[in-house]
Amino acid sequence: MFEKILIANRGEIALRILRAAKELGIATVAVHSTADADAMHVRLADESVCIGPPAARDSYLNIPALVAACEITGADAVHPGYGFLSENAGFAEVLADHNIAFIGPKAEHIRIMGDKIEAKRTARRLGIPCVPGSEGGITDEAEALRVGDEIGYPVLVKAASGGGGRGMKVARTREDLADALAVARQEAKAAFGDDAVYLEKYLEKPRHIEVQVMGDGRGKAVHLGERDCSLQRRHQKVWEEGPSPALGQADREKIGSIVANAMAELKYLGAGTVEFLWENGEFYFIEMNTRIQVEHPVTEMITGIDLVNEQIRVAAGEELSFSQSDVRLRGHAIECRINAEHPVTFRPSPGVISYYHPPGGLGVRVDSAIYQGYRIPPNYDSLLGKLIVHGRTRDECLMRLRRALDEIVVGGVDTTLPLFRTLVRNHDIQAGAYDIHWLEHFLLDGGMDDAQF
Structure with missing residues (x-):
């Protein structure tokens, strides 16, 4: 097992990785730009290193600075999180050249799946249905x-x-x-x-459904069910849930087996997500993300499996801690991405958080790195955190989400919380009757005009 992991990211995902590492007894190194000196993951890590000025290209995307931080601190592994360098094959290769482990897939698989044309060719070869x-x-x-x-x-x-x-x-x-x-x-x-x-x-009214997979890099791969990510704005996911309200058990098992078998043949290592459009009972491959996803907590809530923990373990050469027969989907989970944006115009809203009260109670999880007095820098994406709720049924999950959204308070900046308070009360959402275009039409039709901010 690794002795020390450098977390090459920021925000809620950096804190998520830090927590997993601590539970495995692994020391942590936080890197940060000057804009993130007071970030929560910096405060909680065993060590921290400033890697540059606020611009991402000069800090979180600065490969020489990250390698130097590893050498200074003695980190023997790097977890890239999502975004930034998480799907950069060259970064994985540079780390290998310096005898530093990359907690993610093999560089060749990152490269293949990062080129959408080559990814489709590979998917066809592996028996995955394509558009x-x-x-x-x-x-x-x-x-x-x-x-x-x-x-x-x-x-x-x-x-x-x-x-x-x-x-x-x-x-x-x-x-x-x-x-x-x-x-x-x-x-x-x-x-x-x-x-x-x-x-x-071009499919007119598809749903966006993705299958979570985990591989050991030696020919064993297991799928962990699917997530429905159809509520999107400008192709950006807003609300994710699992299992999908559109799929039956037979379709779920069929596509999961196809993905797991394909990743086993590929000898895929670590966490990955194979994404599909689904329409009229047919799945069509669109891409594969070779990293942990923003919405991974949905799968964790319905399976009880810690995906980041598993990422670290298989990157260190250990076997998967579970088999396909161990994976049981229990209940329903929904995640809302809470951004520092105006809920109607979606204009970014950097600033100081004057008050913060997270929700609690059974089945409620908040993945966030914010705190009262935290200054949201204008240099990065506007994600503040994620509210994830689990229930025994989808109806119970929706009612629990409604209650949690009414509890959470983030003061001082605009957030997208009013959007979710509106969506959770919408009849189409409650019925699970939406596709990838639904949210855009809802917003264009003035669905938020009467919301109270």
Whole structure:
């Protein structure tokens, strides 16, 4: 087992990793920018190292500074969390060159799944169902038109690198495709330094369903059920729940087995999430995230398995502590991502938290690194934390979430809490009758206009 882990991240995920390491008896090193000197994970870690100024490129993305921090403190492993360098194969390789373990997948798997074109090729080879589309990158308009005519309109033009909805455009007709292709390539180049795009069939009203998997890197992989992440704004997840209210047990077991078998064949190491669009009973692979997810607590709540603990253990060469037969989904869990943003305009709201009161009670979990008096820096994403609630049934979970949302208080800055207080009382949400476009339509139709802030 590792002796000391350096946590190459910030915010709630850094604190989450720190807690897992402490429970394993492993010493921790927090790194931070000058803007995060008073962060909670810095206060609680055994050691801390300042790695640069506020800009992420000069601190949390500064690989030489992170390696130097490892060497200064004697850290023998790095946990990258999510975001930043978590899916950077080059970072994993640099750490290996310095005899420092990367708590994550093998670099080759990060690289394969980080290229969406290669990821789809690999998924097909492994027997994972994919959205109909181009076999590889689209290089010119004529080729795009040929593929569009073949798979039928509407089609989606997507960047081969990156994510978050950037470099993604819908062409509803043949006449729209040239413009969509040009704009998507331009956005992809600006965002990711790579203008490669590909085409796939655009599904009108799918749900976004992802399967959590854990592998030991030697040919054993286990799935831990699915999460439904269909409530999204601008392709960013807002509310996640598991199990999905749309799936039956047969579909759940089928897609879980397909994913686990594929990851076993790949000899995948650590935590990963295989993401699908689901429509009319069919699953279509869209991408794989080779890291821990923001929404991993949903799976932890319904399985009772500590995913970060397991990440650390398998990275150290240990076997998985559970088999497929040990995984039992119990009850229902929902996670709300609480951001420091205005609940209607979604304008970021950095500032000082004047008052903070988290909710409590049976089945309520808050993953957050904020505290009263904490200053939210304007340099990073606006996630303040996550409220996760578990119940024996989905109805019980919704009522518990409603109660917890009415309890939590975050003062001094705008937050998205009013959005969730509105959603939890919405009839469509209560019925589980939503798709990936539902929230956008709800907001465009003025669903938050009457909310009280």
